[in-house]
Amino acid sequence: MQEQSSGSSRRLPKIAVIDLWKSFSGKEVLRGVNLTVAPGESLVIVGGSGAGKSVLLKHLIGLIQPDRGHVIVDGEDLACADPERCLAIRRKFGMSFQEGALFDSMNVFDNIAFPLRRHTRMSEEEIAERVRECLNLVHLSGIEKKMPAQLSGGMRRRVGFARAIALKPEILLFDEPNTGLDPITAAAIDRVIMEMRDKLPVTMVTITHDMSSAFRIADRIAMLRDGKIVAVAAPEEFRTLPDPYVQGFLAGQPVDEEVA
Amino acid sequence: MKPLLPFFEAVGRRWVAVFEEVGRFFYILHSTILWTFRKPFDVREWVRQMVRVGVESVPVVGLTALFTGMVLALQTYRGFARFHAEGFVASVVSLSLTRELAPVLAALMIAGRIGSSFAAELGTMRVTEQIDALYAMAVEPVQYLVVPRVGAATVMLPFLVVLADGIGVFGGYAVAVGLMGANPVVYWDKTFQYLDLNDVFSGLIKAAVFGLILAVTGCSKGFFTTGGAEGVGRATTAAVVMASLVILLSDFFLTKILF
Helix, strand or coil, rough: CCCCCCCHHCCCCCEHHHHHHHCCCEEEEHHHHHHHHEECEEEEEECCCCCCHHHHHHHHHCCCHHHHHHHEEECCCCCCHHHHHHHHHHEEEECCCCCCCCCCCCCCCHHHHHHHHHHHCCHHHHHHHHHHHHHHHHHCCCHHHHHHHHHHHHHHHHHHHHHHHHCCCCCEEEEEECCCCCCHHHHHHHHHHHHHHHHHHHCEEEEEEEEEEEEHCEEEEEEECCEEEEEEECCCHCCCCCCCCHHHHHCCCCEEEEEE | CHHHHHHHHHHHHHHHHHHHHHHHHHHHHHHHHHHHHCCCCCHHHHHHHHHHHCCCHHHHHHHHHHHHHHHHHHHHHHHHHHHCCCHHHHHHHHHHHHHHHHHHHHHHHHHHHHHHEEEHHHHHHHHHHHHHHHHHCCCCHHHHHHHHHHHHHHHHHHHHHHHHHHHHHHHHHHHHHHHCCCCCHHHHHHHHHHCCCCCCCCHHHHHHHHHHHHHHHHHHHHHHHCCHHHHHHHHHHHHHHHHHHHHHHHHHHHHHHCC
């Protein structure tokens, strides 16, 4: 299958995806995905709607089980039998969902405090301190008492980021972080992601179909098409790839499926 | 054969759907049992759900039981008077309430009140990815969401039924003595004359099983919701219909097994 060419994959990968296949009610969504994510890098997976980006991202954290193939995190296969070991591996992750996926029965503070209360023995003062830190990182403050329904879409997502980083995860996953937002808010979200990349010792995997956002936040860009990774390259290299589909994607022009 | 193919396909699809449903029910039941005995134990969530299922259902269950007892006394009194057996009204009321009516009617009311809200809550959390978010935070959704709900329903239903037994018997007494002119002392005496402790206990066992059934049904319907807001609506309705049906079906077999 496709071999990764980037030099960063010489080190032991943080995440390795090996020949991943998945179909839903007969429709093949992933058809042999191979991908490695190096420690500390920011990988952006781009692709058209329905290319299987979300499905791939959800495989990385075990939200979906593959039909075939493996997801290896720090040398450990996610398809482990012991559910408690699974929970331990999952604690390395923080994930931000498309619409934030905040618990709507809790206010902002309790949302961010939730993983801390669940997984640590921190005192309430320490938790309050950590919640403030996380909110500062995403440039929000003074909204601790608000309910998710009272927030705008962009704010909800940033609270989702704050919740995802509360436990200081080693890996951050972003599911379409700026889809459906106006360009200014989307750029603000990108800036928050870039700051998190620079300030936190994390590996990041983001999926998006917004190329300008991908170029801003990526160390490497991977193109997913028809359930396979068709190209992986650093952003500046990615622009010059000869692949007609990639060029069509960059230019925002339709590509004849048959020719490509 | 060819023209019949769509018919067989439709029938087959139905059966597959039924088996899927049964599979989901037992999947949720199985993982609930598994995760009930693993740390951490969510005392606050348990208490919250127990208050919701138990305490907040007292008015509904109480009213249901009161009027069931009253109408039971009224009907049997009229009927039994035809062959001069009014003396047995008290026994009939207390036996049928404790063994059958209180557990079944309470369970059906709770299925409508609680089973539906479990399905709606979990369904909304599913379609807004909140369940995925729990999972991503290394919190097992079944343990955090389903275990306290199923536990609370299983524990609280017997308590509600004890209450319903008492209120129902009181309702029967009020109608028979107050309305139909039965002798209060005789009626009271007859209420307990043929009543075994086993009658009450069997009703309570039924209640616990019904609580388990309605909670697992509601949770599994919600947990596997697909299709946005409409899907949540469908899950909610289906949860009540399915729970009520399974309660009535299992009632027969439980009665057959227990005595």
